[in-house]
Amino acid sequence: MRSLWIEWTLAAGFLREGRTQSLMITVGVAVGVAVIVFISALIQGLQANIIERTLGTQAHIRLLSPDETNVLLPVPSGTVHLVQEDQRAQRLRSINNWQQIIATLDQQPLLTAVSPVVSGPAFVRRGEALESVALVGIDPDRYLRIIPLARYLVSGQLRVGAGDALVGTILAADLGVRAGSKLRLDTGQQNSTVVNIAGIFELGVRELDARYVYLDLKQAQSLLELPGGVTVIDLTVTDIFAADTLAAQIERLTSLNAESWIETNAQLMNALTAQSLSTNMIMVFVAISVAFGIASVLSVSVVQRTREIGILRATGATRQQILRVFLIQGALVSLLGSNAGIAISYGLVWAFNTFGPGLFYIPVPPILVLLAILLATGTGVLAAAVPSRRAAGLDPVVAIRYV
C-alpha cells in the first residue's frame, strides 16, 4: 500500500496552522484522559488495598466438616410420615481422612497453600481474670503461607510448640501479660495446661486480636480431645476472584463444606462492585464528552477549510485522501492529548501518594496507561469520522466557489 505520507503532512500542517483549536482539543483530551487514568488508578489502588487487608487475616477458602443431621428411617411408600425433629447440636469433630485430602489438595496447581488447623473454644485464666478464647492449633510451616504471622508480630518470637503460644495484643492487654509470661488454658474437660507466651501479634481485626491463641497442632489436638484430628483446612488460591468457583469444585471433590472469602465477605464484594460500576460510568461519560468535543471542533475546522479541501480535490486529492487527512487529525490530537493526560495523571498520583492521607499507595499500572492511550486515540478517530466524511463528501466545484 502507498504510504500515507502526504495525509500525515497535510494533517500536521492543518493542525499547526489552527494552533488555538488544536490546543483546545488537545487540552480537552488531556483533561479527560487524566481524570480517567487518575480515577481508575485511585479506585484500583483502593480496592486492591481493601482486599489485601481483608485477605491478610483470612484464608481464601476454608474447608469444614458438613453439619451433622438426623438420619430418618425410611418409611414404606404410600404412608404419610409426620416428624417432629430437633436439629442436632454440632459437636467438635475432626474432618475424616484429612491427611488424604491434604495430600490430594497439595497436587492442585490452582492452590498456593494448604494448611490443616484444629480450632475450638477454651478459657484462659490468670489470677482472677478469665477470658474465653479460640484455640488455634497450626502447623507453622503451612499456616504461615496462609497468614504471614511474622508480619503482624509486635513482640517476642514467632514460635509455637513445646508449650509455646502466641496471643493477640488485646487479649494480652486484658490479661496484663507480656511475651515470656505464663497462661493457664482450660478446655471445659479436665484438660488444663500452662503455656508460655512466646510472642504477641496484632492482626488489626479486633475479634481476632482479642480471642486467638495460636498453639502447636499436636498440643491443641490433645487440649481439644481430638487426637490426630483437624477441624478446618485453610487454602489460598492463585486467582482470588475465582475463589468461589474453585470452592464449589473442591466441595464436590471432597464432600466437605467449602466457604470462599467472596461468600464470607459478600457485603464487601457488593460494595466494591457498585464502586467499580459507578467509576466506569464516570469514565464512559467523560470519554463521551471528550469525543463530542473533538467532533465539534473538527466540524468547525472542516467548514473553515471548505475552500482548501476544494483546492486539494482539484489538484488531485481523492475523497479517500481527504477522509484520511481529517481522521489523522483526530488521531493526532487525541494521541497528543492522551500523552499529556498521562503526564498529568502521573503528577496527580504522585501528589496523592506524597501529600495525600497516606492510607494506601496508588500504583499506575503500565497496562492502564497503554489502554488509556489506545482508547483515547480510538475515540478520537471515531469522533473525527463524522466531520471527515463531510469533508470527503464535499463537491469540489461547490468547495472552490466557497469564499
Added chain:
Amino acid sequence: MSDPANPVLRLEALRKSYNPGLPNEIEVLHGINLSIGRTDFAALIGPSGSGKSTLLNLIGLLDTPSSGELYLLGQATSGMDDAGRTALRGHAIGFVFQFHHLIQAFTALDNVLMPLMLAHGKPDKAALQRARELLAGVGLEKFAASKPNQLSGGQQQRVAIARALITEPALLLADEPTGNLDTQTASEVFELFRHFNRERGCAVLLVTHDPRLSATCDRTINLVDGQITDYAAAPGSFN
C-alpha cells in the same frame, strides 16, 4: 502546429443542468461542441453568468455533464468513476483559479509540489528540482520558503501557475486568472501563460473579461447564454 485530427479536448453536444429534477432546474449549457488542439492558446469570453466557469469545471473533470461526451486526450470520460477522473485530471489537467487558491499552511514550494505529493507521496530530488525551476520560471525563486500570506496577490497567482504546471499537463485551464490583479500584474501573469504555451507546448484555455488580453490569444471562443456563438480563430489552429 496543432493537429486538428488529434485534439487535446473535444466536446460533443455537452449539456449541463443544475438542480436536475427539481422545480428550480436550470440548464446552463445547451449542447456545446468544441475542440481544442494540442498547442492552442485560447480565450473563453462571454458575459457574466453565461456559463464559462461551469464549462471550465466540466472540462477540468471537477463536475459531470448532464449529457453529451467529453474526450480528454482521446479518452471518453462519461463512464469514469471518481478515482478514474481524479487520476486523469491529475496527469492531463492543470487548473488555475481566479482567487489565488493556495493552501495557507504550506510554503510556496510545498504548494507547487502538492499535485505530485498527492499522487506519489514524499517528493524525490527530481521533483524538488522541477518545482524550484518552475518557481524560478515565474520569478519567485527567492520565495520558495514563504507562506502564501507573505506573498502579494500577483505572486500567489504565479505560485498557482507553477503548481498547475508541475505535472506537465497537456491542458492548462485558468478561470479569470487575472481577475483580481491590477493591469500591470495581469499582463505579466498573462505573459507567463504565453511563455509556457510556447516553451512547453501545453494547450491553454483561459477565461478572461479583459478584451486587450483576449485579443492577443490565437483563438477566442465566445460563450453567450450557454451557447458558443462564434470563433475568432487564428489561421491554422482550427479548420
